[in-house]
Amino acid sequence: MDRNLIRKALGAKVQFIQGDEACAYGALLAGCTFFGGYPITPATEVAEVMARLLPKIGGCYIQMEDEIASIAAIIGASWTGAKTMTSTSGPGFSLMQENLGYGIMTETPCVIINVQRSGPSTGQPTLGAYGDMMQARWGTHGDHEIIMLCPANVQESLDLTITAFNFAERYRTPVLVFIDGELGHMRERVIIPEDDEIAIVNRTISNVSPDEYVPFGVNGDLVPAFAPFGAGYHTYVTGLTHNEQGLPRASSAEVHNRLVRRLADKILNNTDDIVLYEELETDDCEILLVSYGITAGVCRDVVATARQRGVKVGMLRLITIWPFAEEAVARLAQQVRMMIVSEMNMGQIIHPIREAVAGRCDVRLISKIGGALHMPAEIMEAVEQWR
Amino acid sequence: MRQEIRICGFGGQGVVTAAVILGKAAAVFDNLVATQTQSYGPEARGGAAKAEVVISDGPIGFPAVVAADVLAAMSQEAFNKYKQDVKIDGVIIVDPDLVIDHHADQPIYCVPATRIAEELGNPIVANIVMIGALTAVAHPVSWDAILASTLESVPARFKDLNQRALETGFEAGQAVASGNGRAAASVDRDSR
The missing domain is CATH 3.40.50.920 (Rossmann fold)
Known part of the structure; x- marks a missing residue:
């Protein structure tokens, strides 16, 4: 990815922009090249910026038919090796729950922005709320851990979206960034950081030959090395309980235990890195x-x-x-x-x-x-x- | 020093755009701290619209207006709704052709922004006339900043029109603020 193209697409270093727009800027700075989404107030401006800017940097924006397809698209695109994102609000986040679990189970790096509005159901589309905090934790079924970040202002919406991509890549898991309708539409000064001011993490790519590759095998740090589709490696990707080769072993207590506990531990063993507070x-x-x-x-x-x-x-x-x-x-x-x-x-x-x-x-x-x-x-x- | 500004009217008048230009003038061109928020109905035009800017020389916690230092009202409904949330030492600017009944405890400056915009050739710049007047009356940002922010925020082919609107609004604001208001732009201090 040509960093100069990203800089050119983003424009002036100091801008007066919305929280939604800042999330999109952060994604582009982090190296996001694919966005699949469906418009919804108050998150639509995230998609608008991505639709306007991704083509300018050689990336791809697809408006999907709904939110289920949106998260499916970013999971699929992530398997090509791309950094991917979607954005939505409460009703769309509800629809994404099943595939959120699929992203966790298949260890797929991706970022989901939720610009929260109040529910239940369609609720108050134009107003802010933080009613999805527990849904983020337990909305998808089954035992799992999730990473979720909550920016407090517009600059942090940009900065923490970069952090979210880094966590997604580092731990190979979906990462959530939650703001709300008020912050999403609020404008503040944003200073676009220089490249030497931001750390960019990329997922570890497998360096063994396709013959030796074990798609979900791990060493010390519990996060398997990644082989993108199209690179000559064979990977079977399933939401079923699977062994290190990626093959379904849905009846095995031992395999399930090993897999699901590893998926949790790769996050829980790294709370020193992940848990941020002030x-x-x-x-x-x-x-x-x-x-x-x-x-x-x-x-x-x-x-x-x-x-x-x-x-x-x-x-x-x-x-x-x-x-x-x-x-x-x-x-x-x-x-x-x-x-x-x-x-x-x-x-x-x-x-x-x-x-x-x-x-x-x-x-x-x-x-x-x-x-x-x-x-x-x-x-x-x-x-x-x-x- | 925290200054809270509320611009209100109905959808289609550009009150949000006005607030964005003002906030950008402060945050980008005057190097102050600013937050801009808004609320509006689902209608594209005609519903109630409200936009706010908080400007400070230090960090801003609560990002919206608690009690306005400046209220700019471009509809009767908005004026009636928000006049009670103006600080006692605050100021109110109204478009007197749209806010016919304008009585409040604070000084009210009458700037016929829509009529001025029509005389300039396009009523769409009434919001720019209004922020020109607001800048002259309440000085939230410098002239250079509001001009630069306006020109950066409007399409190239409308830059001249918007600059004239801003200048004319600024002059009208200066006139009412100094008490030398013309008939068209007058301060209504008797209304308190």
Whole structure:
């Protein structure tokens, strides 16, 4: 891929763009050359940018007939060796669940952007929400781990989409990037990073001959080397429980155990690399605001206001949602008196937080649904009332 | 210093475009921090439209308007809905041909943006007239920044028209802000 073409397609280094557009920019910078998708508010601008820019860099954009086909297309295209992405919102993400599991089971690197709106069902198309946080974790059936990142602003939407591609390539698995309708349509300044400012990870390509190639065989790091379709290697790709050769062994407890536990362990053994979070004023805080996504900016204001009033408030901002930042939450639970979790849903991430806290401090929820962001004043009022 | 600006009217008037140009002027050309958000109905034209810009010299947490420092209203419905969310020391700019009944506690500056745009040859630039006036009245960004942002945001063949719209709006804004308003562009301070 010609980096100069990407730079030329993206345009000026400093731009005033939407969160959706920033996700698309991040994908192109990460080396994405294939996008299969179906338009849906509030995610359509991701697809629009990809449709406009991918042809300019020699990539391919396909508008599929629906979201089931969209994720199928990016999984298939990924097997040619391409970096691939789709974008959608809640109703489309629901349709993608079966193939999300297929991507996990077949160890297919790809990135899915979900610009969340409220549900259930068609819900509020033009408004933001974070109601798919648990669906991301358990929406597809069966035992599995998933990687999901939650940017808090437009610049981070670009930066973390690059990170998502890197995780997808490094761990050979689908990676989710979740923003919401508010952030997806919000504009902020974005500075497009230079190539020497970004790390780009590419999947490990098999370097053995086709005769010696074991498609799902692993050494130390639990992630098999990849052989793209068309390179002369034979790979049988199936969602059935399969052995290292990729052949179905759907009745074998042993093969299933080995495969599914390896798929989980390749993520769980690398949480030091994958689990990202930010702490603000946590050194001496007695009340901890736990936040993620666009709500984090609101909580940042509340921390500043509370500190001005002499209340020891800090913030833990979850950047990686899955796998969950258990250690950070457990550590802070020993220090603080209370955690206040502000969510644009009826309480989803509060559940793994309570599990990690395990009764060591009070955990309270400020739930907001209907499309509006939390106001700083309403979180501050709760802090004053509950302190 | 955080400044919150709300531009509202109905779909098709370009209130979102106006806010994007203003935000871009701040964030790209004046090197300030800015966030721009919007809400609008599903209709392409005629529904209620609202766009907001928050401009600051430091990081912005809550990205939208809490209480506006500046309200620019281009429809009666929008004015009626949002006038109570203006700070007591804020300012309101209205297109008096579209906001006939404009009474509020804050000073109201009347800039007939749509009529000015029509006189320039195309009512479609009323939004640009309005941000020109807004820049003169409330100074959220520099003149150079709003001009550069406008010219970068409009199609090449409309650059001249948009520049004239911005300049005329800016002059109208200066006139009302200095109290030397013409009949067409007047400050309505008695309305408080």
